[in-house]
Amino acid sequence: MDHEIDRRTFVGWGAATGALALAGCFGEGGDENGGERNDSDGEGNETDENRDETVDVAPPFPEIEDKPDAVYVPTHRESMRALEPIVAGDYRLAPMLSYPHPFWLVTGDGEDDVQHVTPDQMRGVHMMFTLWDAETGVVLPVDSGNVVRLSRDGERVGSPQSMWPMLSQEMGFHFGDNVPLEEDGTYTVEVELPPLSARTTGDLAGRFAERETATFEFDYDQDFRETVSDVDYFDEGRWGERGALEPMAHDHVPYSRLPEVDAFPGTFLVGTDESGEIREGRPESTAELPRSGDAAFLATVLESDYRLTGGDGRSLLVSPRTPYNRVPLPNMSLDATIERDGESVTAEPVSLEQTIDGEYGLHYGASLEDVDLRAGDTVTLTIRSLPQVARHQGYDTAFLEMPPIELRVPEDSDDAE
Amino acid sequence: MTLPDRSALSRRDYLRALVAVGGASALSACLSENDDEAVDVPSGTDDPDSLPSRQHAWNEFLSRDDDGNVQLPEHHVLVALSLSTEPSDDARAQVEDALRALERAYEWSNEGLVFTIGYTPAYFDRFDGSLPDSVDLPDPEPIVGDADRFDEFDAILHLASDHPEVTLEAEQGLFGERDEFNGRGIETDLTGVFERVDERRRTGFVGAGLPANHTDLDGVPESIPDEAPSLMGFRSGFAESQAPEDRVTxxxxxxxxxxxQHVSSMGLNLRQWFEQDSQHQRVQKMFSPEHAEENAVGTTGEKLTTTNGLTDERIAATEADASDRGVVGHAQKAARGREDGKPPLLRRDFSTVDDDRPGIHFLALQEGIEEFVRVRQAMEGTDLDVTNLNNGITGYIFVNRRGNYLVPPRSLRALPPTNPTETE
Structure with a gap:
């Protein structure tokens, strides 16, 4: 019976983690589940060479104390197996596999809305895929409702599922989840990709309108487990330091890195520096951009002749990104309020729409056609809902408390063009 | 047909498994299982006129929960039917006699048996004329761009009882595999008029504690609450959230x-739902973020009494919740399909583990299919600024199949023509 397999796996996992003496490795969520699993200890004494082997190679998940409310260096660099990218209509998809590991879900905007997820069981994989546009190489960081179905020897395995949209320092934006696998063997994965739900502009406009399916296979076996669990931990002194790992270098797989500041046109709205003074001049890098919740916000006003403006007037482009690797922060809800001499210039806040452009990637945009924006005006960006995207270690405490950002239209903006 | 392993299952689980397997051997296993505690099934009526004129008039005959909500029977079978002869007066008389035999044998109640027979658009296609304008029964279509398959057989029989053996016995008796219904001899059955479409047969259950019996299956986590009445863990069918029978007639x-009647059959991802999301997140996604904030639901919905707690304000806040919280509730979204504040659908859906996989057979009654489509589109929420897995439960359900049916009044339930006034 399947039930028996489950129980043995739980027991095996408990035993192995005990042997590795990983204090606190399960976090809050794991304690709860771990309790239930231990209930079956008394009757589940079967030993099984293969299962023990599996759990023995699972790396530990040490917890970091005193994590900053910011992007920080995780305990280790992930090890993973990258599979060949696949063509599916306008989409390109690169699957990657690692061992099951913890991550954090973000659902909503409150304290209760971050959930630490620990693997159901160590037998299985952490399955990921990066999705991008073949023509421009732009990574497509919005979840339109992907559906993943697994099978082995023609038999379906598990329930269908949607993969979580996720951020990791090495992988950038990707889709992923822990997927339990009971048996070794060759698995076939079918990924159904619905039409892209976000607004698209530039070379992406009018594309990704068809439902596409990508299929790939992988072998789950001891060789795989040993390969992906060969993990080097950083010196403990570095854990939790502010900073981020370099993106992983994969041939043929783009990383979701947004263009640097100097690639963006228009008049940049300026923020204040640490002492509260208005920063002079145009920021030269992402590091100089104003931040909220450690996310860097690029905000620029595009003139009416620029292709992204669409309408007759000017437009506002906001490009929030991770502070080191410039990964776009999707699934936010953003408003802009514009004030002059303490009075609001618009009747309602200006609501920005999530957009993916062939050149500037994911950003949030709004027309300023009806807004008479002038030098010296204050533009306040309000983050109505924070990035609804799951996080790997190192991003789990950032982009959660996101206060409004006050920006200024620079004095020399009228002749900046 | 392989029977489930009795020694590996609880009694309730075993009975459910027997319903799912169906067939004569399943029934005899079911009956022998009950030797110790012989089930006393109340018999029906010899006076057909004493029964309501609508087939779907179940509510006043069904039991109520502690809050006064109608309690559906616990066990359900949807028997897919294909005509094996053309509709004729003889065939009609045979179908009517066969169904009356069920009504004589079993009380119209949870303890006995309630049932309906519904007909697909494909059934009506065989007649020259078309259905009258007062009947809104289009061919089923994908509603949200989902690549669905459709019920294109002729009819479906929905059998429901608190006793699994009653649904089995009724089905088998109608197809010549039993001599008796509840101890009464069977004179007429459906053989020769209908044959079963076995691969489309569906089964399921609803009721506190029933879903937790299936944690032996791969896709049903141990963490499902013991008292959960449905596989997603929560109660539904609140009196104030359901259309009255009059409204759907x-x-x-x-x-x-x-x-x-619309029937959608769908798979469920319960692993993410129970093993990854928190209860707070489940409540947000099933009901609304405000339900979660106010702790208004409880473990399985026990704090909700006769309503899902969706005020006009909460329904109107759906769009703002998407923008301000990044998550919206399933019930909240679907309620946007209400008309004048009143729910247009009467849900009689149930959980399933057909093929050993968790799922839902979403059965809803409404006056016209257009109303189902409207609610379903509202539930999909493609207009909302929210990511897939935060968009209610749409990221957790995977629709496989849809079917639309007309459930005629009892007087026309036996092979109705497209326009009864012309032919009768």
């Missing part, structure tokens, strides 16, 4: 007293 025309 076709009022005029030759099919006055009929209703339309």
């Amino acid at each position: 076709i009022a005029e025309g030759p099919f006055a007293g009929a209703t339309t």
Whole structure:
């Protein structure tokens, strides 16, 4: 019976983690589940060479104390197996596999809305895929409702599922989840990709309108487990330091890195520096951009002749990104309020729409056609809902408390063009 | 047909498994299982006129929960039927006699048996004329761009009882595999008029504690609450969130007293739902973020009494919740499909583990299919600024199949023509 397999796996996992003496490795969520699993200890004494082997190679998940409310260096660099990218209509998809590991879900905007997820069981994989546009190489960081179905020897395995949209320092934006696998063997994965739900502009406009399916296979076996669990931990002194790992270098797989500041046109709205003074001049890098919740916000006003403006007037482009690797922060809800001499210039806040452009990637945009924006005006960006995207270690405490950002239209903006 | 392993299952689980397997051997296993505690099933009536004129008039005969909500029977079978002869007066008389035999044998109640027979658009296609304008029964279509398959057989029999052996016995008796219904001899059955489409047969269950019996299956986590009445863990069918039977009944025309029925069959991802999301997140996604904030639901919905707690304000806040919180509730979204504040659908859905996989057979009655489509589109929420897995439960359900049916009034339930006034 399947039930028996489950129980043995739980027991095996408990035993192995005990042997590795990983204090606190399960976090809050794991304690709860771990309790239930231990209930079956008394009757589940079967030993099984293969299962023990599996759990023995699972790396530990040490917890970091005193994590900053910011992007920080995780305990280790992930090890993973990258599979060949696949063509599916306008989409390109690169699957990657690692061992099951913890991550954090973000659902909503409150304290209760971050959930630490620990693997159901160590037998299985952490399955990921990066999705991008073949023509421009732009990574497509919005979840339109992907559906993943697994099978082995023609038999379906598990329930269908949607993969979580996720951020990791090495992988950038990707889709992923822990997927339990009971048996070794060759698995076939079918990924159904619905039409892209976000607004698209530039070379992406009018594309990704068809439902596409990508299929790939992988072998789950001891060789795989040993390969992906060969993990080097950083010196403990570095854990939790502010900073981020370099993106992983994969041939043929783009990383979701947004263009640097100097690639963006228009008049940049300026923020204040640490002492509260208005920063002079145009920021030269992402590091100089104003931040909220450690996310860097690029905000620029595009003139009416620029292709992204669409309408007759000017437009506002906001490009929030991770502070080191410039990964776009999707699934936010953003408003802009514009004030002059303490009075609001618009009747309602200006609501920005999530957009993916062939050149500037994911950003949030709004027309300023009806807004008479002038030098010296204050533009306040309000983050109505924070990035609804799951996080790997190192991003789990950032982009959660996101206060409004006050920006200024620079004095020399009228002749900046 | 392989019977489930009795020694590996609890009694309730075993009975459910027998319903899912079906067939004569399953029934005899079911009956022998009950030797110790012989089930006393109340018999029905010899006076057909004492029964309601609508097939879907179940509510006043069904039991109520502690809050006064109608309690559906616990065990359900949807028997897919294909005509094996053309509709004729003889065939009609045979179908009517066969169904009356069920009504004589079993009380119209949870303890006995309630049932309906509904007909697909494909069934009506064989007639020259078309259905009257008062009947809104289009061919099923993908509603949200989902690549669905459709029920294109002729009819479906929905059998429901608190006793699994009653649903089995009724089905088998109708197809010549049993001699008796509840101890009464069977004179007429459906053989020769209908044959079963076995691969489309569906089964399921609803009721506190039933879903937690299936944690032996791969896709049903141990963490499902013991008292959960449905596989997603929560109660539904609150009196104030359901359309009354009158509301879903076709009022005029030759099919006055009929209703339309939609059945969607879908798989569920319960691993993410129970093993990854927190209860707080589940409540947000099933009901609304405000339900979660106010702790208004409880473990399985026990804090909700006769309503899902969706005020006009909470329904109107759906769009703002998407923008301000990044998550919206399923019930909140679907309620946007209400008309004048009133729910248009009467849900009689149930959980399933057909093929050993968790799922839902979402059965809803409404006056016209257009109303189902409207609610379903509202539930999809493609207009909302929210990511897939935060968009209610749409990221957790995977629709496999849809079917639309006309459930005629009892007087027309036996092979109805497209326009009864012309032919009768």
